[in-house]
Amino acid sequence: MGPFRRIYGAGPLHLLSALASIAVAGYAAVEIRGLGGAGSVALWFVGSIVVHDLVLLPVYSLVQRVAGRLARVDAMRARPGAPPPPAVLLIDHLRVPAMVAGLLFLLFFPSILQRNGGYEDASGLQSDVYLERWLAITAALFVLSGVLYAIRRGRSAAAYASR
Amino acid sequence: MMGPFDRDFWRSPLRGPWLASLLSAALLPLILLTAATGFFSHVAYETELTGNALGGGDGILAPVYRALDWPAGWAYLYAVNQGVHIVAGFAAAPLLLAKLWVVIPKLWERPAVRSVAHALERLSLALLVGGTLFVFVTGVFNIQIYYPWSFSFVPAHYYATFIFLGALAFHIALKLGVMRTAFRENGVLRPLRRDLAGTRAEAVPASESVPTDPRPASISRRGFVAVVGSTSLGLTIMMAGQSIGGPLRNLALLAPRGRDYGSGPNDFQINKTAASAGIDSVQAGPTWTLRVSGREEATLTRDELLTMEQATHELPIACVEGWTTKQTWTGVPLVALARLVGSMDADELTVESLQESGSFRDASLGPAQFTDPRSLLALKVNGADLSMDHGFPARVIVPALPGVHNTKWVATMTFRSA
Numbered sequence: 001m002g003p004f005r006r007i008y009g010a011g012p013l014h015l016l017s018a019l020a021s022i023a024v025a026g027y028a029a030v031e032i033r034g035l036g037g038a039g040s041v042a043l044w045f046v047g048s049i050v051v052h053d054l055v056l057l058p059v060y061s062l063v064q065r066v067a068g069r070l071a072r073v074d075a076m077r078a079r080p081g082a083p084p085p086p087a088v089l090l091i092d093h094l095r096v097p098a099m100v101a102g103l104l105f106l107l108f109f110p111s112i113l114q115r116n117g118g119y120e121d122a123s124g125l126q127s128d129v130y131l132e133r134w135l136a137i138t139a140a141l142f143v144l145s146g147v148l149y150a151i152r153r154g155r156s157a158a159a160y161a162s163r
Numbered sequence: 164m165m166g167p168f169d170r171d172f173w174r175s176p177l178r179g180p181w182l183a184s185l186l187s188a189a190l191l192p193l194i195l196l197t198a199a200t201g202f203f204s205h206v207a208y209e210t211e212l213t214g215n216a217l218g219g220g221d222g223i224l225a226p227v228y229r230a231l232d233w234p235a236g237w238a239y240l241y242a243v244n245q246g247v248h249i250v251a252g253f254a255a256a257p258l259l260l261a262k263l264w265v266v267i268p269k270l271w272e273r274p275a276v277r278s279v280a281h282a283l284e285r286l287s288l289a290l291l292v293g294g295t296l297f298v299f300v301t302g303v304f305n306i307q308i309y310y311p312w313s314f315s316f317v318p319a320h321y322y323a324t325f326i327f328l329g330a331l332a333f334h335i336a337l338k339l340g341v342m343r344t345a346f347r348e349n350g351v352l353r354p355l356r357r358d359l360a361g362t363r364a365e366a367v368p369a370s371e372s373v374p375t376d377p378r379p380a381s382i383s384r385r386g387f388v389a390v391v392g393s394t395s396l397g398l399t400i401m402m403a404g405q406s407i408g409g410p411l412r413n414l415a416l417l418a419p420r421g422r423d424y425g426s427g428p429n430d431f432q433i434n435k436t437a438a439s440a441g442i443d444s445v446q447a448g449p450t451w452t453l454r455v456s457g458r459e460e461a462t463l464t465r466d467e468l469l470t471m472e473q474a475t476h477e478l479p480i481a482c483v484e485g486w487t488t489k490q491t492w493t494g495v496p497l498v499a500l501a502r503l504v505g506s507m508d509a510d511e512l513t514v515e516s517l518q519e520s521g522s523f524r525d526a527s528l529g530p531a532q533f534t535d536p537r538s539l540l541a542l543k544v545n546g547a548d549l550s551m552d553h554g555f556p557a558r559v560i561v562p563a564l565p566g567v568h569n570t571k572w573v574a575t576m577t578f579r580s581a
Contacts, residue, residue, distance in 0.1 A: 007279070022290070123436075
C-alpha cells in the first residue's frame with residue numbers, strides 16, 4: 001500500500017471524483033445563497049433526510065416488522081395432521097394495499113387534506129374531491145387484494161390436494 | 164453496540180447488493196430522464212429573452228441556454244417533455260423509497276468513519292439523498308400548488324438538481340463494480356424465481372446491507388419487486404392520464420389535473436383564473452384595445468382583429484406541471500400582426516397582459532415561435548369566444564411553448580429588433 005492510499009484510504013482518482021462531486025454541490029450552494037430563503041432551502045434539504053431516515057422509514061419498518069411477525073404466526077398455526085402452512089398469507093394481502101395507500105397519501109396529502117390553498121385560484125375548481133378519491137382508491141386496493149388472496153389461496157389448496 | 168448501530172438489528176433477508184442493484188438499474192434511467200427533461204424545460208423558457216429570466220438565473224449553464232433555441236415545429240414537444248418529466252418522477256418515487264429501505268443499514272454503520280476517503284463518500288451520500296429527496300418533495304408539492312416554505316420553487320428545484328447529479332455521478336462511479344458483481348453472481352433476474360420458502364439472505368458478508376442475523380423472509384424478493392413495480396406502474400398511468408388527456412384523464416384520479424370541467428367550448432383546464440389575476444370585465448370589456456408596436460404602431464379593437472385574416476389550429480396548452488389540454492383555437496396569426504407593423508424580421512416579440520403584477524404577466528417569444536404560421540393571437544376556442552378564465556378578449560397560443568408563456572388577456576405586443 002502506497003503512502004497516499006494509507007493516509008487517504010483510497011486511490012487518487014477517488015479523491016479527485018469526490019472533490020469534483022462536492023465542488024458541484026458547493027457551486028449550487030453558492031447560487032442558492034444568493035436567492036431569497038436560502039435558510040429555508042437548507043432546512044428542507046436536511047429536514048427531508050431527517051424525516052425520511054429517522055421518522056418515515058422507522059415507522060413503516062415497524063409496521064412491516066409487526067406484519068412479518070403476524071405472518072410467521074399464521075405460517076406456524078398448522079396443527080398436527082392439518083395441511084402444511086399456506087404459501088399465501090392473509091397478512092401480505094393486508095399490508096401491501098396499506099403500504100400502497102400510504103404511499104399515495106404521502107405523495108398527494110396536500111391535495112387530499114386541502115392544504116394547497118393556491119389550487120382553487122389556479123384551476124378554478126373546488127379542491128374538495130381528493131379525500132374521497134383517495135378513500136375510494138384505498139378501498140379498491142383492499143378489495144382487489146382480497147380477490148387476489150381468494151384466488152391464490154384457492155389455487156394453493158387445489159395444488160396441495162392434487163399432490 | 165445498541166439498536167440500529169448493531170448489525171444484528173437489521174433482520175430482513177431481502178436486503179443486499181443484488182436487490183439494491185436491481186432497484187438502481189430501474190431507478191437510474193427514470194432519474195436521468197427526469198433531470199434531462201427538466202433542463203430541456205429550462206431551454207423552452209427561452210430565459211435570454213426580455214422578461215423571461217427565471218428567478219435565480221441560469222447559473223453556469225447560461226451559455227448553453229443562449230446557444231439553444233427551442234423549436235416550434237412539433238406542437239406536442241413541450242407537452243411530451245413535461246409529461247415525461249412528471250410521469251418519470253412519480254414512477255421513480257416508489258423505487259427510490261424501496262432503494263433507501265434496502266440500503267438504510269449503511270446509515271448506521273460502525274465505525275462511522277473509517278478513513279478520509281470513507282468520510283468523503285458519506286458526505287457525498289448525504290448530498291445524494293438530501294438532493295434527491297429535496298428535488299422530489301419540491302416537485303411533488305409544486306404540481307399540487309402547495310408551498311410550505313419561504314424559497315422560490317424554480318431556482319431551488321433547479322440548483323438542488325446540480326447537487327444531486329454531482330453526487331449521483333460519484334455514487335455511480337463507486338457502485339458500478341458492486342452492481343456488476345451482484346448481477347454476475349446472481350444473474351440480473353434469477354433471484355426473482357425463488358418463492359417465499361426459498362428466499363434467503365445474500366451471501367455477501369462484506370456488504371453492510373446484508374443482515375448478519377436474518378429472520379425468515381415474510382415476503383419473497385419477487386413479491387417485493389412486484390409490489391414496488393406495480394405501484395410505480397400505477398403512478399405512471401395516473402400521472403400520464405393528465406398529460407395525454409381524453410378518456411385517460413379519468414384515470415388520473417389523484418393528479419391535480421385529472422378533473423373534468425364539463426362539455427362546453429371553454430370547459431377545459433385553467434392555469435390561472437381571471438379573478439386571481441385581477442382581471443375585471445371593464446378592462447377586458449368593449450373598451451379594450453390591443454396596442455401592437457414594431458417599426459410602426461397599431462391600436463386595434465376586438466372587432467378590428469376579427470376582420471383581419473383568421474386561422475384555426477388545433478394546439479395544446481402544455482403546463483410545466485405535466486398536464487396538457489388540446490383545443491381548437493381561432494384568431495389572427497402572429498405573423499399577420501408582425502406584417503401589420505412592418506416587423507417581419509424582428510428578433511423577439513414581448514407580449515404583456517392586462518394583469519398588473521405577478522409572475523408570467525408578460526412573456527417574450529423568439530422568431531421560431533412568432534413566425535410559425537400556427538402561432539395565433541386567439542380570439543375564439545372551439546368556435547366560441549374565449550371565456551374570461553381562458554384569456555378574453557385575446558390570448559397567445561403557440562406550438563410547443565411552455566403553457567404560461569401563452570399570455571392571456573393580452574394588452575400590448577412589442578416586436579423588437581436587436
